[in-house]
Amino acid sequence: QKEVEQNSGPLSVPEGAIASLNCTYSDRGSQSFFWYRQYSGKSPELIMSIYSNGDKEDGRFTAQLNKASQYVSLLIRDSQPSDSATYLCAVRPPNYQLIWGAGTKLIIKP
């Protein structure tokens, strides 16, 4: 069974702090990893993709991938109230469709 695990939260972080979201996956051969943000009542939108081990930075967002340990994380620096949302991790095993985690609810407290 191909699985993607996330802590459901809620994760509460003070404004301006770093929010750290984690995701583990079961299929060691997975090659593509995505973080989507979903505001309440809205559809998911892609915020980060990562394909190689290490860090990938985009503005205040950093995705980290460790294939040996089978985890991918998302760091949000200088957290803003507008970052409050549910963050979905998605993983693509080889020759298979995306597998989704259930999401982590993030709350940024002003």
Place this chain on the structure above:
Amino acid sequence: GAGVSQSPSNKVTEKGKDVELRCDPISGHTALYWYRQSLGQGLEFLIYFQGNSAPDKSGLPSDRFSAERTGGSVSTLTIQRTQQEDSAVYLCASSPGQAEKLFFGSGTQLSVL
């Protein structure tokens, strides 16, 4: 259009009725997905179309659910004899290819009374 378009945005139906949900993907996108999301829950995969290949129907919850994609573009998800547990948001997403990122439509909120 510029994005994935879904219609209707809201659908209220009576138990036992059939419903059709429509998805118009981004032009040129070969991959199309249907997901279901219940309140406060994650995405539940329903069906996946990729080009001219046979669709992956492994996520359809029962034989009351079916979907088709005509001409490699517009897709219709049909739910026959709707039940109250079918109430959810039905999301469609398209992608340029199998390994590319997904672009989601705004969803159809289905309420079965």
